[in-house]
Amino acid sequence: MTATVITGLLPILVFFWPAPPKGQKKGPINIALQTPINQLQDGDAVKFDAPRNPNSAFIMADGGGDNAPGELAFGGFVVKNQGKVSVFAINCSHLGCSVALNKDAKTFDCPCHGSRFHLDGTVLQGPAPVPLSHLAWKQGANPGDIEVEGIVLGF
Numbered sequence: 001m002t003a004t005v006i007t008g009l010l011p012i013l014v015f016f017w018p019a020p021p022k023g024q025k026k027g028p029i030n031i032a033l034q035t036p037i038n039q040l041q042d043g044d045a046v047k048f049d050a051p052r053n054p055n056s057a058f059i060m061a062d063g064g065g066d067n068a069p070g071e072l073a074f075g076g077f078v079v080k081n082q083g084k085v086s087v088f089a090i091n092c093s094h095l096g097c098s099v100a101l102n103k104d105a106k107t108f109d110c111p112c113h114g115s116r117f118h119l120d121g122t123v124l125q126g127p128a129p130v131p132l133s134h135l136a137w138k139q140g141a142n143p144g145d146i147e148v149e150g151i152v153l154g155f
């Protein structure tokens with residue numbers, strides 16, 4: 001009887017709580033920034049990419065629209081805006097295209113459908129429905145490094 005129940009329930013439990021794929025590991029990913037945070041001028045942003053060896057991604061801490069907490073991002077921006085440092089995923093909240101820094105306008109612009117974001121991540125112009133997603137981060141051991149929450153994908 002017990003064996004029958006276990007045999008019957010196991011496939012269901014595995015469906016609801018799948019084991020993480022082999023080789024995948026969540027944790028902080030160290031990123032060496034092209035411009036250290038303490039050298040960023042107010043209104044500046046520096047882009048960074050997820051490491052490729054091993055293949056990794058960042059995990060969105062919040063979000064809406066096409067972004068959701070837990071979704072993956074393969075790049076981001078560190079922004080200094082009015083003295084506050086923020087780290088955003090690169091994904092547009094409309095349909096996920098990569099936004100780019102518009103240095104002159106001091107905005108993040110999406111090349112796909114024209115959405116624009118203020119440097120604090122809020123929407124300046126749609127169709128993006130909600131702000132850019134934050135990435136959880138902290139200062140790294142070296143002044144030019146940050147550690148961003150992410151996952152080693154292992155493929």
Ligand code: FES
Nearest residue numbers: 092094095110113
């Ligand atoms: S994906 Fe950015 S505006 Fe559509």
